Structures are given as C-alpha cells and as structure tokens.
Amino acid sequence: MRKPIIAANWKMHKTLREAENFAAQFPAEQDLYQQVDVVICPPFTALQVVGEALRGTGLKLGAQNLYPRDQGAFTGEISPLMLKDLGCSYVILGHSERRQILQEDNKFINEKIKSALKHGLTPILCVGETLKERKEGQTETICGNQLLGCLADLEKEDVSKLVIAYEPIWAIGTGVNASPEDAEKTIAFIRDFLAWQYGLETAEQIRIQYGGSVKPDNIKELMKQKNIDGVLVGGASLEVESFFSIVQGAVR
Numbered sequence: 001m002r003k004p005i006i007a008a009n010w011k012m013h014k015t016l017r018e019a020e021n022f023a024a025q026f027p028a029e030q031d032l033y034q035q036v037d038v039v040i041c042p043p044f045t046a047l048q049v050v051g052e053a054l055r056g057t058g059l060k061l062g063a064q065n066l067y068p069r070d071q072g073a074f075t076g077e078i079s080p081l082m083l084k085d086l087g088c089s090y091v092i093l094g095h096s097e098r099r100q101i102l103q104e105d106n107k108f109i110n111e112k113i114k115s116a117l118k119h120g121l122t123p124i125l126c127v128g129e130t131l132k133e134r135k136e137g138q139t140e141t142i143c144g145n146q147l148l149g150c151l152a153d154l155e156k157e158d159v160s161k162l163v164i165a166y167e168p169i170w171a172i173g174t175g176v177n178a179s180p181e182d183a184e185k186t187i188a189f190i191r192d193f194l195a196w197q198y199g200l201e202t203a204e205q206i207r208i209q210y211g212g213s214v215k216p217d218n219i220k221e222l223m224k225q226k227n228i229d230g231v232l233v234g235g236a237s238l239e240v241e242s243f244f245s246i247v248q249g250a251v252r
C-alpha cells in the first residue's frame with residue numbers, strides 16, 4: 001500500500017522568524033509521521049532554519065525549485081547540490097505558477113527532474129489544466145501531454161521514484177477545490193496513463209497527490225478516494241493548526 005504524503009508549499013511566504021516559529025511549534029508526532037510522510041517546502045531563504053528545526057522530528061524538508069546544473073555561472077539560481085547540502089529530500093517541480101509566470105516548459109522541467117534524481121532528490125511533479133481547458137474537455141489531454149514532456153527519456157525505475165501532484169489551476173488559491181470524485185477521476189486517468197507508459201507495477205508504486213484549496217474540512221473525503229495518496233497544500237499550510245489538522249486527516 002502506498003504511504004500517504006502531505007506536502008506544504010509555502011510559496012513566497014514567511015520571513016526567517018516566522019518560518020522558525022512554525023517549525024518550532026509544529027507537533028513532533030513521530031508515530032504519526034511513520035504513517036504519513038510530511039514534507040515542508042519553505043522558500044530558499046528559510047531552508048536552513050527550518051531544516052535544523054525539523055531534524056529528528058520525522059518531518060521532511062523540500063525545496064520549491066532548483067536549477068538543473070550542479071554549479072556555475074547562473075546568477076540567482078540554486079543547484080540540487082545546495083539543496084542536498086541543506087538537508088532537502090524533496091523538490092517541487094513544474095508548479096503551474098512557474099509554468100505560467102516564469103514560462104517554464106515541459107522540456108526545462110524534464111531537465112530539472114533528471115537533475116533532481118541524479119542527486120537523490122524526490123521530485124514532486126505538478127500537472128494540471130486551466131479552467132478554459134477544463135471547460136473544453138481538455139483535462140486529460142493536457143495532463144497526458146505534460147507527463148509525456150516532463151518524463152521524456154526517463155526509465156521506469158526513475159519514474160517510480162516520483163511523486164506527482166495533480167493541481168487543477170482553477171482550484172489553486174481560489175477556495176474552490178475539485179470535488180473528491182472529480183479529483184479521483186483525473187488522478188485515476190494519470191495512473192492509467194503511467195501504467196500504459198511504464199507498466200502497471202510502476203504505476204501502482206507512484207504516489208499521486210491532489211492540490212488546490214485543500215483545507216482541514218475536505219481532506220478526509222479526498223483521502224477516501226482510491227487513487228489519491230496525499231495532498232499538496234498552499235494557503236492552509238501556512239498556519240500550524242490547519243496544516244497539522246490536514247496531516248491528521250490524511251491517516252487511513
């Protein structure tokens with residue numbers, strides 16, 4: 001059975017002090033974190049303090065991006081080696097905010113995935129459609145094309161290590177989450193697609209999250225769905241109480 005995975009994407013939120021306070025206040029429930037993987041992804045500036053505070057708690061550290069080179073003349077960028085050095089084990093890649101605002105395409109995301117895997121970082125690969133695409137009935141085509149492009153040339157052994165997050169763009173930060181049944185439908189499609197590309201055994205190993213307006217009051221219904229293995233949380237991950245309540249709600 002796949003272990004649930006709940007990730008907090010803080011996006012561009014929290015000063016150093018705020019990040020440190022969150023990490024210090026977050027309950028250190030070792031037993032709970034044996035049952036559910038919990039990953040905190042602060043902005044780069046807070047990785048070190050949060051990483052130190054999480055040490056020994058069973059909570060895991062993740063980054064929100066990387067640049068796909070080990071080092072070099074890439075002003076303003078952060079390499080996978082630097083993330084490993086800070087204690088990261090996960091990295092969010094292909095988030096729709098980076099695709100839309102920073103024009104990242106599938107080819108670049110593919111490079112990032114390969115670079116993360118080379119350094120033992122687990123990518124949390126985000127895919128999802130806009131509202132217009134959904135209304136046009138394009139959800140599966142869009143998710144399938146994003147997967148094809150982002151996973152190009154990867155062996156199934158590598159693909160099996162990934163976490164995939166299905167994040168319909170219209171549900172992000174809007175308070176309008178996909179219904180658990182709708183999220184399950186697309187996530188089941190993603191698993192079928194992975195089975196078609198990499199075989200059933202690999203597809204059954206991959207953990208697939210839902211993301212988009214996840215809150216303490218909708219986590220339980222989401223986690224009841226057969227193919228939903230966890231959630232990627234933005235807004236509701238910024239407060240200790242709401243994020244911890246989501247983590248508790250994810251236990252099956």
Ligand SMILES: O=C[C@H](O)COP(=O)(O)O
Nearest residue numbers: 009172173212213234235
């Ligand atoms: O990465 C997280 C998602 O973009 C979801 O954000 P949200 O929970 O604020 O809707």
